[in-house]
Amino acid sequence: MREARDRWRATTVAATIERQPLRRERFETMSGLPLEDVHVPNGGHELGEPGEYPFTRGIHPTMYRGRLWTMRQYAGFGSAKQTNERFKYLLQAGQTGLSVAFDLPTQSGYDSDSPHSEGEVGKVGVAIDSLEDMDTLMGGIPLDKVTTSMTINAPAAVLLAMYIGVAEKQGVRPDQIGGTVQNDVLKEYIARGLYIYPPGPTMRLTTDVFAYCARHVPRWNTISISGYHIREAGSTAVQEVAFTLANAIAYVNAALSAGLEVDSFAPRLAFFWNAQMDFLEEIAKYRAARRMWARIMKERFGAQKPASMMMRFHTQTAGVSLTAQQPLNNVVRTAIEALAAVLGGTQSLHTNSYDEALALPTEEAARIALRTQQIIAEETGAASTADPLGGAYLIEDLTDRIEQDAWAYIERIEVLGGAVEAIQQGFQQTEIMHAAYEYQQQLESGERETVGVNAFVMEEPSRPDLLRLDPLLAQHQIERLQALRKRRNSNVVDRWLAELRHAASGKDNLMPPILGAVRAYATVGEICDALRDVFGEYQPPSII
C-alpha cells in the first residue's frame, strides 16, 4: 500500500498539484496532529471486538442496537422551583436523564446570603442552600425511576447527601437511586477553578464518597473524571486525554491508599469528554481514551473485573465552539459535534443550545438541542452499528497517534510526581494556557477561520430572544434561606456540625456526619465552612 501511494503521489498527485496548488502547505487536525493526503493501512491496530478488552470499539457488545445513549441535558437556573419546571419540560420532551447545573455559590460551598455570592445567585445554575431546596428541585420526579447527574465537585458529598435525603422523603432507598456526582476537583485546580480545599483533604472527601457509595449507594457513579473543562480551557485533544487520565490514575491511587480494593470502586468511575469541531479527531480521541483506560486498569492496577476496565463516559458538545455572531449557525456546529460523540461510542450526551454564547438557553433553544440528539438517533443510522468508523485508515492512525502522544504526556506528569504534584507546580495549567494562546493567535492571523467571527462576517441587526432572570431572584432565595434558619432546630444543626469537624480531624468517613447535618437542614455553606475550619483553603500557584 505504501509503495502504491508513493507512486500515486509522484504521478497523479504531482500532475494535479501543478494545475491546482493545494490550499495549504500543511494539513493538520485542530490539535495540530499531521494529516496525510490519504491514509493507508498501517497494520498496527489493536482493535478487539465491541464489549471486549481493550474496548477500543465500545464498551457494550451491542452498543446502540441494544439501547441508545442517555440524552441528558444539563439544565439549571434561578430557583429550585423554576429549574424543576424546566426538568419536567425536558422529561416530557423525551429526555431520558436529568443533569443539574448548580449556581456558583452552591458549587463554591457558599450560602446565597454570603458576601461572596453577591451577583451570582441563580445565575449559571440553580441556587441550592439546603435539603429544602433540593426537595423542591426534585419535586414530583420519582428518584427510583430517573437517574440524575450533578455537576458538583468540591461540595459533592454534601449535594449527594441532599439527594439521598430527598429520596428518603420519597420512600426510596439509597440502593434504588442512580446518578452521578462529578466529584473531580483535580480538574478544578487545572481548569475551572471551583475548588475549595487543598489536595490532601480533597482526595479524602473524594474517596470517602467512593467508599460510602460502594456500601450504600451501589448504582451511583461516584466521580465523573472530566476532560471537558480542560478542553474548554484551551487544551488540545491529546492534552484533554492525557491530563484526565493522569487525574484518574491519581484518584485510583488515592482510593487504594485509603484501603479500598480496586474492583470494589473502579466500576463506578465514569468519565466526561468534550466534543469539539474536528469531527474525525474527536472520534479517534474517544477510542484512544477507552483503550488507554482499559490498559491502565488491567496492567497497572491489576483490576480483574471487565467493568473496572471499561471507560463509561458522558460527552458534552464544546461550549467554546459556539459563536455569539450568527448564533443559529451553532445548531449546525452542535449537530456535528454530537454526531462525533455518538460515532465515538458515548454513553450519555448533552448538546448545547445555540444561544449559549449569549446567555442561558431559552426553552426553545433547549428543545432544539435535544431534538438534535433525537434526529441523530432516529434518522441518521449512526446508531445501527457498533463503532461504524472502526477500521477507517485515518481514524485508526489518529487513534494510535493520540494514544501515543497522550502516553508521553502522562510519563512527563509521572516524572513530576503525578497529577497532584504537577498541578501544584502549575504544569498542566501552563501547557493549556500556551495551547489556548496559540489557538487564539492562529485565529487572529487568519490561519484558522471561524464562520461569523473572522470569515463570512455580516452585519447583524438583532439578537435572538434571550432568557432573562428575575432580578429579585437572589432576594427571594435569601429570604427563604433565612426563614429556614429560624425554623429549624439549631441545636441539632450545631451538634452535627461539631460532629463533622471532629470526624474531619480524624480518619472516619465523612459521609455519615454530612448526611446527619443535611437531614437537620444545615446549609451547603455551613457544612463547607465546618470543613474549611479543619482543612483550610487551596491557594493556587501563580503561572502568569
Next chain:
Amino acid sequence: MTIAEKRIRVLVAKPGLDGHDRGAKVVAMALRDAGMEVIYTGIKQTPEQIVRAAVQEDVDVVGLSCLSGAHNTLFPKVVQLLREQGAEDVLVTGGGIIPDEDVPFLQEQGVARIFGPGASTRDIVEYIKTSVKP
C-alpha cells in the same frame, strides 16, 4: 527610560466566583506581547481585592473578565471603589458573556468598553494604546 517610553500597566482581574479564565489569560498574554506590563490577579477576587491590587500596582488599566452573568453587580462595584480610592483616572474595561443590552448600563456606570465573545486581542491592544497615555 524617558516618560514617552513608559510602559502601560494593566491589571487583568477576575471578580466573583467564576473560574473560567481562558479569556483573561489569553488577553493578559497578548497585552504582554504588545509591550505592556501585565499583572493577573487570578480567579475569585472580590472587587475590594481587585481595587487594592490596582492601587498598589499603580496601573493605568483594569481589565475585568466575568462569564457567570454577575457583571452588572461586580463591574460597577470595581469602578465605584476605584473612585473612592481616588483612582478614577484608571481605565476600566470588561469582557465575558455579556449581552448587548447590558452594555449601555455598564458604560453609564463607568466601564469604558466591553469586549464580548469573539473580540480580537488586537482590538483590545489597539483600544488600550489609543485610550491610555501612561
